[in-house]
Every structure is written in C-alpha cells, then in structure tokens.
Amino acid sequence: xxxxxxxxxxxxxxxxxxxxxPTALGQSRALGDDVLMLGIGAIPGLGxxxxxxxxxxxxxxxxxxxxxxxxxSGKEGSVQIAVVIGGSARIIGIAETxxxxxxxxxxxxxxxxxxxxxxxxxEQTRSSKNQRFSLAFEPFLRFSSVLGPRRHxxxxxxxxxxxxxxGVLLRL
Numbered sequence: 533x534x535x536x537x538x539x540x541x542x543x544x545x546x547x548x549x550x551x552x553x554p555t556a557l558g559q560s561r562a563l564g565d566d567v568l569m570l571g572i573g574a575i576p577g578l579g580x581x582x583x584x585x586x587x588x589x590x591x592x593x594x595x596x597x598x599x600x601x602x603x604x605s606g607k608e609g610s611v612q613i614a615v616v617i618g619g620s621a622r623i624i625g626i627a628e629t630x631x632x633x634x635x636x637x638x639x640x641x642x643x644x645x646x647x648x649x650x651x652x653x654x655e656q657t658r659s660s661k662n663q664r665f666s667l668a669f670e671p672f673l674r675f676s677s678v679l680g681p682r683r684h685x686x687x688x689x690x691x692x693x694x695x696x697x698x699g700v701l702l703r704l
C-alpha cells in the first residue's frame with residue numbers, strides 16, 4: 533500500500549471538510565439574520581413565548597421563555613414558566629441544500645429544547661410546593677414563512693404549555 537497517495541487523499545478530504553463545512557453550515561438562508569421570536573399560545577391555557585432564534589442553512593439555535601396560565605376552575609389553576617435552549621433541523625433548508633427542491637419562502641423545522649421550568653399552583657399543598665421545579669423537555673415542529681421585508685410569521689406545536697403557538701419573527 534502506498535501511504536503517500538492514501539495520505540494525500542485523506543489530507544485533501546480533511547481540508548475540504550474543514551474549509552467547506554463551516555461555510556455551508558454557517559450560511560444564513562431564508563430568514564436571514566438572527567431573529568426575535570414573539571408569540572402567543574393556547575391549549576390548555578393562554579400563554580406567551582419570547583426568545584432568540586439564530587437560523588442557519590441546515591439548523592437553528594434557540595433560547596426561549598415560555599409563560600402559560602392554565603384556566604381557573606374553582607380553586608384549581610396554575611402558572612408555568614420555562615426557560616429553554618435548543619435547536620432544530622431545517623427540513624426545507626436541508627432539501628434545498630441537497631437539490632431536492634428549489635428555493636422556498638417558507639421553512640419547516642423539527643427540533644428539541646431543554647431547560648428548567650417552574651409551576652405555581654393557585655391552591656398549593658405541601659406536595660405541590662415540593663414539585664414546583666421541573667425539567668422542561670420539548671420536541672417541537674414549526675412552520676415559518678415570509679410576511680414582509682423584515683418580518684416572518686410562524687406556527688409551532690410542542691409539548692410544553694402552551695401547546696400551540698403562533699407569532700412573528702423580527703429580524704435583529
């Protein structure tokens with residue numbers, strides 16, 4: 533076996549990955565620059581969602597705050613607060629990169645977020661006080677599209693309250 537030829541091919545492959553991969557992974561696409569995510573949510577209560585999203589060609593990086601108030605029924609009800617970080621795979625962005633579809637003005641993201649959460653019961657017992665802290669783990673699916681020159685809208689479904697969310701993505 534000729535180590536010189538094999539080594540040259542390996543070096544060329546590594547150099548290509550080092551030079552090309554960061555450029556392809558770091559490119560901004562349809563949404564462009566980083567965005568501020570502002571939305572409202574419903575089911576089972578009413579809530580808000582706010583955070584920072586950094587979209588790239590193949591993925592996003594995200595940090596969000598959720599606040600949800602579950603409807604009151606007599607003495608029952610609660611407020612849930614969660615701060616999460618995570619990311620998503622941009623399904624349409626990946627398909628465009630592979631050449632499977634042409635450039636689109638919308639995207640579909642599938643991701644995961646994780647972080648601390650607190651739940652405050654209105655009628656608290658000793659056990660509910662002890663179970664106030666939780667780990668928020670959320671797989672989610674988001675559709676986003678262009679609304680104007682600096683704004684985009686999104687609709688998202690996840691497992692953290694509120695379950696269904698919609699709002700705008702404002703470029704920073």
